[in-house]
Amino acid sequence: MAAVIQINAKDYAEIDSLLRPIRRDEAAMDKFILEAKKVNYYEGLTYAFIQEGLAHRNVSEYPEALESLNLAIEYAERCENVDFTVIALNMMGVVHRRMEEVREALDYHKQALELAETKGSATKTGMRNIAVARNSIGNIYISLRQPELAEKEFVESMKIEKKTSNDLGLAINYQNLGSIYEERGSLDSALLFYRTSRDYNIKINSKLGKVICNNSIGQVFIKQKRFKEALGIIKPTIKDAEEIGDQYYVAMANLNYGWALLEEGNIEESRKFVMRALGQSKERNMGYFEAESYRVLAEISEKRGDYKEALNYSKKHSESEEKYLNEANQQYVADLILKYDSERKKNQIGILEKENEIANLKLADNQKIFIIAAICLSVLAGIFFFVYRQNRLRREKEFLALEQKMMRSQMNPHFIFNSLNSIKLYIINNEKDKAVYYLNKFSKLIRTILATSKEKDITLQEELDTMELYLNIENIRFSNKIKFEMKVEDGIETTGIRVPSLILQPFIENSIWHGLSSKEGLKIIKMKVSRYSNKEFLIEIEDNGIGREKSKEIKANKTLNNKSIGLDLTKQRLDNYFKDSEKEHSLEIVDLSDIKGEACGTKIVLKMPLKVKSA
Template identity: 45%
Template structure:
């Protein structure tokens, strides 16, 4: 949204600026940053005025009213909602957005009546909003209005009717998969159960509501959930826990100026301290509750609401009559202007979208080409003709010597290895379990040429789930080949390779390959004479594959090679490979 706002400002797309600012304001409201939310919605209204957009002005006014209503600032909330209604009713043949906002205004005015305990007036407004939402098939609006009707019925003492409306609201929230909607319904259903003294059913649903509120991180609903949990614990005589949770509700509500919740939590803390016979503290909390309620429920506020309600009903009719005479011309001009804005905005967004797609596609193709090249190089490295030729020669020697058992045994191993290599060439990654099994097969075949002199051991930390852990396929083979042909091939006896898999670092698995060969310095001298380069190329390919594999993880791989010494004499080489296991979080743009 910030990016959209920046681009829209640069091209003076004022309606889009208003849209983006309202969206940012809703985000701030949902995390209880009300002052920031109001500032953003006010700026959105300014851009709506610049664009001369009736729709976006109505939306901005309603959004400001919703924030003030959350803060229990009745007059300011009502002023903005009624202004939105006046403008909306002046529109002939209103668009879907204008119709939705008429419903929003009426719903919000109903909520203001709720705060002022004018329940019948509130239900009347909710029913008006409900009819509009039904006509346009807006499930979110239906969920909100059914919940609000349930709240008013609950306040009137009609608990069965309240529970029925809350359940309807929950059904619609489940249809649209709204986690916030479910949280609100759970809190309300829990409150009804409390009033019915059905504590067994109240407890799990109230605790579930608190968990959802904490996950969403909306302080308004977090404070409401702690309030319900504290009330439940008072009823079930868990006074210590109740006091803790009610104080949390009070602290949050005070911090975010949530007056209704401050009043309710203060009342319950007063009741709790009276039960504990701490009458002084009980009186203090009760006085605080009364003081807050008096700022909301005043005769002046009630009269103000009634006067405004009558005023906007009358003015709506007058506005509609006046608007009919001018509507045809204004509609034509607005449509022309909106067409131009839509055309330019669509063209710009289309160009940006196509450009981003081309850039993304080009990068993806380059990456896929690079991956394919690496996989082909890897397969060529694993299917080295010398390895295949030498392996088959070793098996042929068993056949010539009429050693059928070993011939069949190693031919079977060889065929399994080739099949695994070919299968691995089709996959970018494999399970650690499959990789270790493939390495056992590889070492079994290679060991034929060493007259089975090599003692190869694999040790895996039991805490590691080898089936769930993914690594690049055949990534360990070049390191084992290096140990064999550069470390052990020139050694006379006592040849050993240990492969250990452990969990030494969080979010990594550590693979250590230790050989007791002649060391890298002596091996380098021998290779210079033989002019061998294949293994170093194989390691380079492996590094590139590991780097590509690591792009999907929070951390990159690391590779360390240590020379081992005994009494300053080279005694082998140690490969330490840290492979990442924790994937990056999904980011939605």
């Protein structure tokens, strides 16, 4: 220890190699700090307080960690060593990220990256600082739901780690890339990255790294419904995390183990571990794990039949998540503003310098500048108008493309051919009256579809009439066994309300072919129009079919699967149609069940603002 002070080492890596044997010895490091203060050995003091902050962080003592790291930054500035300052700034960012303080975390990592890239050294320490900053910024982008931006940062960080042969850095980056692929639903790819990260952690004998990787692998196993494997790999990490003493990962392991128990069906045991994770999260202000704990507890309460408690936990989950995500979104905007302000200040400095250079020019030069500025403004105005016009044309093109997709969806060739075949069967069976009756209805439906396709919207009454006509045609193939009931609440002026044309057809189609087609016995579709408020109304479409889950099972067992795009197109059309409305629209799909809890149908609840004119 005395030798370090006598040598007066200035490089972080050199000091680390000399003090490594005692850096986890609190008493020894306190003694070193006292000796270093006597001789104003600022580099040594910076290193010591960085290690002290790291020790506090690793046991989730975040306020104490911030206090130590603030001292580290103070001493780093005294010794005017950029590498030391960057390391301390990155450490500060990590602590704030652990505390879910995204704004502060991003600010510290941005400062670290800017310093490292502009004034940092070209040594391994300097390059490592850039890699750490990029990796940390990538983690923040993940929390801001920006996986593409995060992936770029991780890839850039990994390039540096490979160049410097830093196995720890590679382990961290492979782990983070795995989280991106897990978020995207590419579970096999995520497992590959997680296992690669674990291999590096085994190589460097990082117990904490193995805890993190095994929890991530366990999460993927849960999503793949490999519950026993998930329990087997997560359970040992609880003890390992407790031995390490980092409460952040203790909470993570308890939560994941509780989640796996829940999915396996061990509800009571699951609740014990999740409650433990919740307590640890609240105590250490770990917002993400707190929100996730409430989410799992809501599922547990629901499976226990305690719906009141389930609702309470669900609300707490929403509140916790909303608080965190709102802060994250605000920080993302704040970061953009910060970047913009920085660039603007640089530009202002440049402008002031130029103004100083031309202060003695003649009036003629000023006139030239004025003319050039006027030309530039004219050009900018022209560019602005062109961009505005192009954007408007693009939006119109997107709307037309959406309407064309809708038409192709509504004018399904299978529906047309099947309808004609059904009518043909009446003719073959010499049932001329029925053939003529349904042929008239079919031709009327086709004319209606073609006519309404030219309009952006139609009256609600026209839409209801068209849907009744459509259902009559479809009902031919069910030997008219589908009973259709329509009710319009008193006071609803269906002839004065405007809706997008053929907007209800996909819901009727789904009720028939996914709900009623496989049902035995009485088949019913009910449609109800009612007032929700002075400026909103509801359309409810209910069937007594087999329900969505059973329909999915039947569909999965079929050799061929046709992907329906009707509902997706309908949602897009509703978003486009009501984008300028004062009130919001909503679409809710409700799975109905009987007193035994068995599926007995599906209900569509569509809330729309009242529109009384064609847009």
